[in-house]
Amino acid sequence: MTLKHQPAYIIKMRAKPGQGDRLFELATVGMEKSGASDRFVIAREDEDPDVLWNVEVFRSEEAKDAYENSPLADELRDEIIGLLAEPPMRIPVHPYSALPAAPS
Template sequence: MLKNIKSLYKNQPGVVLRMHAKPGKGDELFQLTTNLHYNGDPDGPVDWALCRSNEEPDTLWAFEFYRDDESFTRHYSNPAMDEGHNKVFDLLADMPLRADVHIVSSNNTSDTTANVVNEKSLYKNQPGVVLRMYAKPEKGADLFELTTNLHYNGDPDGPVDWVLCESNEEPDTLWGFEFYRDDESFTRHYSNPAMDEGHQKVIDLLADMPLRDDIHIEASNNS
């Protein structure tokens, strides 16, 4: 992370990516994409994580957040980036999923933080989950408010790093990344019946069942 950059702030622009590597090319994809984050581009992402699907090890999930809208635009319109991006495409089994997003809330956007002091953040192999939810028509604001509030429910096993993002193209679509202290906390959180009531309230706001993939971090701006 760059020094003095405000991290994971409300309305910070970014992108969510999912890439399926060709069979046996997953490790190469993770190595290449990690290296590309250290290419010296001053407009590159200031907060990012590359995550591997637990169920599909050749599937990469990523979030990248940029300093501001201008940096985001310059980065993606910079022809010097094309060579690296083309090398990534050569490793993929199909076209990547991409959603341009902006942050609605995160563990850094409230005075009441879910982070524990001195907690390791976005570290290699940290367990987590990626979520995509489609709200019912005109229920997007309710969905974001509810899911934000649920991150402050006092669960000691809840996520220590999390971010909820709104799709720029589909404002009723929520993308979320949540990362937990360790595998044991992750398991306890999702098997805790006290969480079911809140999760059911979320499902009641959705147009269909959410996409969920359990993941772990391979690389990030903190690792």
Template sequence: MTLQNQPAYIIKMRAKPGNGDKLFELATIGMEKSGASDRFIILREDDDPDVLWNVEVFRSIEAKESYETSALADELRDEIIDLLAEPPMRIPVHPYSALPLDPA
């Protein structure tokens, strides 16, 4: 599998004040349960704990499409949208380069 065949997103979400912890919990649950991602990282802004950044690389185009139309995605999407202070920003991207981590 080449990186060009792995669709990805960079997503920014801002929770309503005080809802950052719940937003991060739901986002993390979604990434772990879906199994559609090859890798992901969820980041929290140092100066604003209600802002989440997510970089998600899907295993394949099919895995992305399957997740996006799943019951889990529908359930999490509704819960997450209720927590947001503004519409999310989602940028479709493809990885250009990735290095494996050295476990040592």
């Protein structure tokens, strides 16, 4: 399977004032625990530290569906929604191109 066939999301979430650190913690833990993602980047806006951007590329459509219907996703979703100042933006996409990770 090539990257171009993997489902992905671009997500933007804005935490309530003072809740940004918890939002970032939950988002990161969720990505690490789920095992559904091939790769992800969670970024914090320089001008507004309560805004989270996430680009998540799933291993497969099946992995994405399994995670989205899992108890972990339900648990995280409920807590994350409670931290948000506004509804999240989630855009389904498929990667067009990406460079491989640089060696460490």
